Amino acid sequence: MTYPKFKNKHLENAFFGANILKEENKINNLPNKFVIIYSKKILNHFKTKYFAKRIFKHELFEIYKHKTIGLIWMKGIGSPHAVAVIENIISAGGKEFLNIGCAGGLQHEGIFLCTKALRDEATSYHYTSHGHFSFPDKELTKKLGESIKKSELDYEEGATWTIDAPYRETKAEVEHYKKQGIKTVEMESSALFTLAKIKTVKIASAFIVSDTLYGERKKFHKKAWFMNSFKQLFDAAVECLLA
Numbered sequence: 001m002t003y004p005k006f007k008n009k010h011l012e013n014a015f016f017g018a019n020i021l022k023e024e025n026k027i028n029n030l031p032n033k034f035v036i037i038y039s040k041k042i043l044n045h046f047k048t049k050y051f052a053k054r055i056f057k058h059e060l061f062e063i064y065k066h067k068t069i070g071l072i073w074m075k076g077i078g079s080p081h082a083v084a085v086i087e088n089i090i091s092a093g094g095k096e097f098l099n100i101g102c103a104g105g106l107q108h109e110g111i112f113l114c115t116k117a118l119r120d121e122a123t124s125y126h127y128t129s130h131g132h133f134s135f136p137d138k139e140l141t142k143k144l145g146e147s148i149k150k151s152e153l154d155y156e157e158g159a160t161w162t163i164d165a166p167y168r169e170t171k172a173e174v175e176h177y178k179k180q181g182i183k184t185v186e187m188e189s190s191a192l193f194t195l196a197k198i199k200t201v202k203i204a205s206a207f208i209v210s211d212t213l214y215g216e217r218k219k220f221h222k223k224a225w226f227m228n229s230f231k232q233l234f235d236a237a238v239e240c241l242l243a
Contacts, residue, residue: 003125010128018087020058027056027063031070032095033241034063035234036086036192038074039102041227042234046071050238061085069241078164079123079191086192090199097203098144098237099192102230103160103184105209106174111155111233112183113145114205117190118161124194133159134193137202144204147240153232158183160207162190174213184209208233 004010021027037043046052046064052071056063060081064071074085086097103112116133119125124134148155159182163169169185177185189205196203208230 003122008129010126018084018091020060020088021056021092027092030055030063030092030094031065031068032093033068034070034072034089034094034097035237035241036072036074036082036097036099037101037234038077039230040073042100042230043071043073045231045234046238049235063089066238067242069238078187079121079162082188083123083191083195086195087199090195090201095201096140096241097192097196097201098140098240099189099203099205100234100237101186101188101205101207102210103186103207104169105184105212106161106178107158107183107212109209109212111148111153111229112160112207112209113141113148113155113157114160114184114189114207115141115157116159117193117205118159118177118182119190119194121162121164121187121191123164123191127191127194127198134190134197136189136193136204137196140202141204143243144206144237144240147236147243148206148233151232151236151239153229153236155206156183160184160186160189160205162186162188169213185213206233206237 050066052064052066055065062073116135119134161177161182184207192203
């Protein structure tokens, strides 16, 4: 069975475009570089540490600004939500994106810089039918890795598995992808990488593992280590775009 149902639909023109920011017409001097986050705690960290100001509010997302960069706080999760939001940011002039979030660990805990994403979600196939994996921008990924290293965080590079249905991550799949060397599982990267390629913008992703999938159960990690490291990872992303 192939997907989408309509053959070669990715070759057709869209019925309408992403115009939320254009229709609102309320933003002056919108940045063209953004950090994407999904965590309210990281948003609060950004507002407190960087004195960031909100410049746009919508039911799907909010935009904050610090100096020359923006922060996109996603109010939902998953590929359809993320791609819909970033389509709108791109249509308003967005050029570079760092996607920073949590992931499940297939190997062990830690911080992971994503080198490719297994396309096990549906959204990306509406943009292109080609490829088992999608890929981030190499130059921006390298730059983000250098910024993470500079912050004295240990990290690994590796592939992620992007899936639409978190409650359908089966034991068989986990073992299969673990044996293939895939490091993490999350819900947005493969679709965002595909969108970025189609729209000719740059994107890179890094994750902190919030829980590991071992044998018969999930193992959640200590909150102190997790949140401190998460904030450091986010700060490294901010510095990467400011550099």
